[in-house]
Amino acid sequence: MGFLEIHNLSKSFDTVGVINDFSMELVELTLCCLVGPNGAGKTTTMDLITGRQKPTSGRIVFCEDDITGLDEHEIARRGIGRKFQVPAVFRDLTVHQNLEVAYSRSTHPLKNMFRFKEPLFAAKLDEVLALTGLSGRLNDEAGILSHGETQWLEIGMVLMQNPRLLLLDEPVAGMTEPEIEKTVAILNNLKRTNTLLVVEHDMAFVREIADVVTVMHMGSLLAQGPISEIETNERVREVYLGETEEA
Ligand SMILES: Nc1ncnc2c1ncn2[C@@H]1O[C@H](COP(=O)(O)OP(=O)(O)OP(=O)(O)O)[C@@H](O)[C@H]1O
Known part of the structure; x- marks a missing residue:
């Protein structure tokens, strides 16, 4: 049994099939x-x-449970976290407050600010700060962070919710070379x-990051x-790599 299994998934918008078997x-x-x-x-x-979209047919199995068609909150509750390409941090709140808010959204929706003193929160916060390298920014407002730091904060916010599976949409889009290098290190640590x-x-x-493509x-x-196999696959080169190398 795989950790996440997608079986014969299809999705049509109106009559147009965009995901086909x-x-x-x-x-x-x-990773x-x-x-x-x-x-x-x-x-x-x-x-x-x-769960943002419902499949037209097919099955999605996560940790041996069929999650096909469940709603977004239920799927998140089961441990699938997602970071979108466009950051969704609270710019007027500090890094620490953003991480608190993210934690409060996790499995305990009724947590209030006083309960953030609890050891579980402190341990999680330390872990996430070590991973994202944002310790020095803890009391800064998120609005003044660089693009890279904002992305790392958002990864941190998803991690505060303890996902078992983390989905990332184009995490290095718009990043500088040093920011990309740091993101490589973050993700290579995270996949342990x-x-x-x-x-x-x-x-x-x-x-730099993929175990499998x-x-x-x-x-x-x-x-x-x-990646070594993918890069030498003729069909892939035809439809994809050739295209990006020219770009
Ligand atoms: N809500 C929607 N209604 C109609 N068509 C849609 C909808 N969402 C996506 N599509 C179409 O589905 C196809 C796949 O889109 P999708 O965004 O999943 O591709 P992608 O691989 O993520 O592309 P990109 O790399 O450009 O982001 C596209 O032709 C897109 O126009």
């Missing part, structure tokens, strides 16, 4: 990059996993304890395997 499996404690040309169906797949599915266009970044094309699985 797509299947893949994600192994626990690995999988989901790649493919524009419009291949990557974001829609993430939307289907997280978490399972990750990352939608990404930047193949240099994919090379899943390539989508026109809503279907084109190839899956380690």
Whole structure:
């Protein structure tokens, strides 16, 4: 049994099929990059996993439970966290307050601010700060953070909710080279304890982080395997890598 299994997933908008009989499996404690040309169906797949969209047919199994068609909150409650490309931090709150708010959204919706003194919160906060490297920014308002720091804060906010599976949408879009390098280090640390599915266009970044790469094309699985295999796969080169190398 895989950690996350997608079986014969299809999704149509009106009559147009955008996900067509797509299947893949994600192994626990690995990082999988989901790649493919524009419009291949990557974001829609993430939307289907997280319950933002309902599939037309097919099955999604997470930790042996069928989660197909469950609503977004229920899927989040079961441990699937997602960071979108556009940051959703509270700019007027400090880094610490943002992490508190994220923690309060986790499994205990009625937690109030006084309970943040509890040891579980403190331990989680320390862990997330160490991972994201934001300790020095704890009392700064999120609005003054750099683009990279904002992205790391948002990863931290998702981690405060203790996800078992973390989905990231283009985490290095718009980042400088040093920021990308730091994100590589963060994700390579994170995959020791978490399972990750990352939608990404930047193949240099994919090379640095991926244990396995899943390539989508026109809503279907084109190839899956380690990056070394994917980069030499003729069909992948035709539909995807050739395109990005020219870009
Ligand atoms: N809500 C919607 N209604 C109609 N069509 C949609 C909807 N959402 C996505 N699509 C279509 O589904 C196809 C797949 O889109 P999707 O955003 O999943 O691709 P993607 O691989 O994430 O692309 P990109 O790399 O450009 O973000 C596209 O043709 C898109 O126009």
